[in-house]
Amino acid sequence: MTIDQTFSSLPPRTAPFAAAGVGGAATELRAVIEDAIVNSPRSLQKQIGPSEIGDPCDHCLAAKLAGWSKTDDGIPWLPFIGTSVHAELERILTDHEINRNALHTTGMRWLCENRVTVGQIGGVDISGSTDLFDTQAGATFDWKIVGESTLRKARSKGASAVYRIQAHLYGRGWVAAGHEVRDVAIWFLPRNDAAGITRGVLWHEPYDEQVALDALARANRLHANLTALASISAAARDQWITALPRDKDCWDCARYRDAPTTTADGETLDGLVLPVAAR
Incomplete structure (x- = not known):
């Protein structure tokens, strides 16, 4: 095959533009952007992560452990904004460390977006990417890019249970990686306030390692129940998930389709299901 034949068989350098004007171009741009958001690694993540282990809703935590899919609720634009801010903060802080030649002088103080293993659920390692660890302060930092209502709650009540547990799980991950962890922190940053970081909380x-251990123990109890029920049938497992207590403030419950299911005649769940136990 000649060079001319090779190039003639290649696709065109640019995709054909069949639509009309700026409106058509915007439609194509939007399709590319939305596809990237929906198919990002964060959006496609299936295994439960540290950010979900502290979910106060037994139903939804069990559904996540069982691998249930949530109904499609459109393009996750707000999470995309948060992901974008995280990426830019990582760039800023990493550039700062590089510019002061940290690697060859004092060593890196601020470690950004490192993965740590926080423990196991059902014998499987659970890991996650931590936003920042300050090796001098011995502190983990997690950025939360939030709206005004969440900012107000953080200012008056502090971190929610799920955020607090996530922070201590990351702390445990850094300890397992060989670091001394003295404090865990969450920095709530406003998504819609022109004052920016000055309005953050x-x-x-x-x-406290025990916070992380208690959360992992609860998840492992649920996992053991799910495994025992799945040995009967997927229907038995799913029926149990549907009957679990639901947190009154849960956002995710409505995103799972809990079809009513029954076990086969004569099958009983008695003795198979371990108590979830108090948190």
């Missing part, structure tokens, strides 16, 4: 408390 910094929550922090001393690192």
Whole structure:
């Protein structure tokens, strides 16, 4: 095959533009952007992560552990904004460390977006990417890019249970990686306020491994129940998930389709299901 034949068989350098004007171009642009958002690694993640282990809703935590899919609720634009801010903060802080030649002088103080393993559920390692670890302060930092209502709650009540547990799980991950962790912190940053970081809310408390261990123990109890029920049938497992208590403030319950199911005649769940136990 000649060079001319090779090039003639290649696709065109640019895709054909069949639509009309700026409106057509905007339609194509939107399709590319939305496809990237929906198919990002964060959006496609299936295994439960540290950010979900502290979910106070037994039903939804069990559904996540069972691998249930949520109904499609459109393009996750707000999470995309948060992901974008995270990426830019990582760039800023990493550039700062590089510019002061940290690697060859004092060593890196601020470690951004490192993955740590926080524990196991059902014998499987659970890991997640931590936003920042300050090796000098011995503190983990997690950025939360939030709206005004969440900012107000953080200012008056501090971190929610799910955020607090996530912070201590990351702390445990850094300890397992060989670091000393003294504090865990969550920095709530406004998504819609022109004042920016000055209006943010910094929550922090001393690192407590027991917070992480209790959350992992609860998840492992649920996992054991799911495994026992799945040995009967998927229907038995799903029926149990549907009957679990639901947190009154849960956003995710409505995104799962809990079809009513029954076990086969004569089958009983008695003795198979371990108590979920108090948190």
